[in-house]
Amino acid sequence: DVVLTQSPATLSVTPGERISLSCRASESVDTYLHWYQQKPNESPRLLIKYASQSISGIPSRFSGSGSGTDFTLSINGVELEDLSIYYCQQGNSLPYTFGAGTKLELK
């Protein structure tokens, strides 16, 4: 199974700052890497697909990059509504796997 390691586990942020979240795969997943946001008591929401492709309706401050084993989700100007847990997921090989998540909290 492909193991996805997300770091950091928790990130304390100040509104307005630019941040980056990391997701590293135990083997190459090409660009079959997707990012989700999950707010408390809500279902996950797809933010970025195929490493860097934007999703309709998702604010432009969210962007993704990477390929192979190293991926980054960036938020350019964090807003209070972004305080959530972020998961990466690989769809390159079965079983599909998720990272353990990065929690954004207010500094």
Next chain:
Amino acid sequence: QVTLKESGPGILQPSQTLSLTCTFSGFSLSTYGMGVGWIRQPSGKGLEWLANIWWDDDKYYNPSLKNRLTISKDTSNNQAFLKITNVDTADTATYYCARISSSFAYWGQGTLVTVSS
């Protein structure tokens, strides 16, 4: 507009079979490339992929639960189903269905399943 909604028993006892239904709209599981997946999440924990079913009836299971899982679909009624046999307390979780390609683009609201004696 794509929507999905899960339904399940709410609570069941250890060793019973869990039956889940995903009722969806806005797409058809008879359309080329369409698929529905099931994912679960224990309270306060991460996400675990369980199974996928595709428009051509291909099915894929998480090997960690493979012998206990059965996924199926009813294309005419826009539904997908998941059965998990011999449940125990470790199967207590919120169960989601989602429309899938490689990513899970649309998710249902989830249904909480509690396994308890």
